[in-house]
Amino acid sequence: MSDKIFDIGIIGYGPVGATLSGLLSSLGLSVVVIDKNKGVSPTARAINTDSEQLRTFNFLNITTEVIANSRKLKKVHFTDSEFNPYSTIDIPEKDKLGWPPTLLFYQPELETIIRSNNLNYKNLKILENAEAVNIQNTNPVQIDIKNNRKDSTVYCKYLVGCDGANSFVRKYIKAKLIDFGFDQDWIVIDAHTTKQIDISKDEAKQICDPNRLKTYVPGRRNHKRFEFKLLKGETKKDFSNKKIWELLSPWINKNNSKIERAVVYKFHACIADKWRDKNIFIAGDAAHQMPPFLGAGMGTGIRDAFNLAWKIYLIIKGMAEENLLETYQQEREPHANWTIQQAKLIGQMMEQFSYREKGEKYVPSSKGYGEVFPHLTKGYYGDPSDGLIATPFCRFDLDHSGKDSDEYFGWNFGLISKKKLPKEINLILKKMNIKVLSVNDNKLKNYFKEANYLLIRPDKYLFSRSKTNSDLKKALSELENQFSLIT
Ligand SMILES: Cc1cc2nc3c(=O)[nH]c(=O)nc-3n(C[C@H](O)[C@H](O)[C@H](O)COP(=O)(O)OP(=O)(O)OC[C@H]3O[C@@H](n4cnc5c(N)ncnc54)[C@H](O)[C@@H]3O)c2cc1C
Known part of the structure; x- marks a missing residue:
């Protein structure tokens, strides 16, 4: 066995594998990424991205560059054959994350931006012209690589298959595709x-x-x-x-x-029934595929990457138990499932309008779920009945530092406090490495309704809202039970 065991091995250096490689490397983990091809794929498949992906890209410091090389979309029309609109969706300049909700890019250029940034990470090894031909789910995971010059083997603690629609890793873990x-x-x-x-x-x-x-x-x-x-x-x-x-x-x-x-x-349209087998995971098109009507296929994969990155990091650092990894599929699958249903529904809406012009009737079979991406429906967070917990928390500028709230919290858990914190709680927060922000911004009015403290996960989902000091202590002890943040 070679001496080096990487923390993470990633098969597939498409947009999802490249983003995940960058996120994990930025956290200081040792990463090897393997792709059978060389260079970015020349085909411009994905064209549309959203603010949650821009949030993720900002963890790689590339959002400004992505926006500078994209186009903001203002409207989407559903029209008749003469281009007269039946229905129009107006897209605001920015949403609660402070980024454009929809942005049009050119995939080879976007992948180049992600990959160029990845070259900054000395702890990321990139193997191209390297096809993964065999894996073994041992401890460490073994990946056999075929290369036209020399075959080799690499080892890693965790493997993520970001190897696209025909995923070799998905087949290896015997996941079945559920067809929509x-x-x-x-x-x-x-x-x-x-x-x-x-x-x-x-x-x-x-x-x-x-x-x-x-x-x-x-x-x-x-x-x-x-x-x-x-x-x-x-x-x-x-x-x-x-x-x-x-x-x-x-x-x-x-x-x-x-x-x-x-x-x-x-x-x-399809989704894998199993996203993990012990130390092997699948993400991106390997786990789900959808028609492009919503422009969300790649975005769904980038969400997988963001969800997985901080969880794997905490486990490798000994700050969380292995069972945290069960929340990966629990949190991501219903969301991906919903997105596929929405994409399918948009295709069916187009059929429906076209039937109307013919004077015929067509009823979409796909369920409508409303326009807003759903909350996490299973996983790790507090009581979501307020409609705020388990949803992406907003992003706002901090007056004093020139940073925004995401940059301030980074990959840490965060606490936003409206009230002055008692000394003993401050001490606990310090021990748990939770970054604290005291702020009573009008933008947070909704969040602070009947609450004084907001706990945020590293992926910026709202974890809990607490009113009293004892509620907050309870939420912190729940957090500590799940994660061993005290170092
Ligand atoms: C026409 C069209 C329009 C689309 N529009 C949008 C859109 O607007 N917005 C959006 O979000 N999505 C869109 N999508 C979907 C989007 O393109 C995909 O979801 C996205 O590219 C998937 O990224 P990925 O990294 O998961 O997989 P891929 O991009 O397929 O990358 C997989 C990588 O794995 C490598 N690989 C595979 N097997 C092995 C192996 N055994 N060993 C080593 N390497 C391997 C491949 O070489 C490849 O580089 C669209 C798709 C199409 C077809």
């Missing part, structure tokens, strides 16, 4: 305008044309994304160059744009 019964073929076209043209720059359109469903999304800078549903019996062969330009003709033409790629994808 949504399979549609769409042709996805990425184009770049070469001249200034009159084309909607900050409004996306879901065109519910009864003759063919279509999507237009204005990407960052001159990138434009078009998607067209294949009709019954159509295959990729039916899409000649001429046909593709015909489809694009309401927006762009050969004189003002060039096509980067036109690929037929099978949009699919």
Whole structure:
């Protein structure tokens, strides 16, 4: 066995594996990431991100760069075949996390930003052209790697499979995919305008044309994304160059744009029934896949990475029991499940509008869950009945330091206090390494309704709200029971 046992091994250096590598490395853990390919994937699959991902990226100090290379979306329209809106979603400039709720990026560029930052971590080993061909769930976990020059083996305490839709790791842990019964073929076209043209720059359109469903999304800078549903019996062969330009003709033409790629994808919806086997986990597309109507596939994977990173860190540092890792699937699966249902529902809403134009009726089979991402429904937090606990806590600027609240708390548990804290509680907080912020900002009015103290998890989910000192002591002792924060 080689001498080196990495804290974490990650198979797959796509956006999810790259983000997880960065997060764990930034926490000082030793990480090895393995990818069978070299360099970022050239295909611009994902195009849309959200504020929770921007929060995660800010832990890698790359959010400013991501925003600078993205486009803010202002509206999404569901329209008839003539582009007249049936329904419009207005997107605010910022949400409670203080970031744009929707942002359009170019995936190869985003992955390059994440990977460039990862080069700063000396404790991160990146192995490319390295295919994981065999794993053993031993202690440590063994990964056998095939490389065209030399085969090798690496060892790690925990392994995370971020190896995409055909995940080798998912198959190894014998997880089954639960199918949501949504399979549609769409042709996805990425184009770049070469001249200034009159084309909607900050409004996306879901065109519910009864003759063919279509999507237009204005990407960052001159990138434009078009998607067209294949009709019954159509295959990729039916899409000649001429046909593709015909489809694009309401927006762009050969004189003002060039096509980067036109690929037929099978949009699919499924989720793994098992996300962990002892010291092996799966995350990202390895654990779930969804149609891109909500633009949330990659985002769901980035949420997995954020959820897993701090838990693995606390366990490796001896500050939490192994059973904390059970909360990974408990917390993430219902959320991913909901997101898949929503993505499927948006596809079905497009069908529904298109049937309306034909004068026919169509009833979506997918459940509607409202527009707001759901709370954690199972896992580790206090009583969520107030609708605030177990949801992402807001982010706000701190007047005195120039930092924002996320930067102030970093990866620590945090306490926000409206009242002066008694000495004995201050002492406990210090021993537990909980960062304290005394603030009574108007932005926190809702949170401080019938509460004086707010406990925040490292992933910035609200853990508890307490009114009295004794309530707070109880919440702290619950926290200490679960985590051994006292060092
Ligand atoms: C048309 C389209 C539009 C989309 N739009 C959006 C969107 O707007 N927003 C959004 O959030 N998501 C979107 N998605 C989904 C998004 O692209 C994926 O969810 C995301 O890329 C998945 O990232 P990942 O890191 O989990 O997997 P991948 O990007 O698939 O990366 C997996 C990596 O694992 C490597 N690998 C696999 N097996 C091995 C092995 N045995 N050994 C070593 N390496 C291995 C691969 O080489 C690859 O680099 C879209 C998808 C499509 C197809």
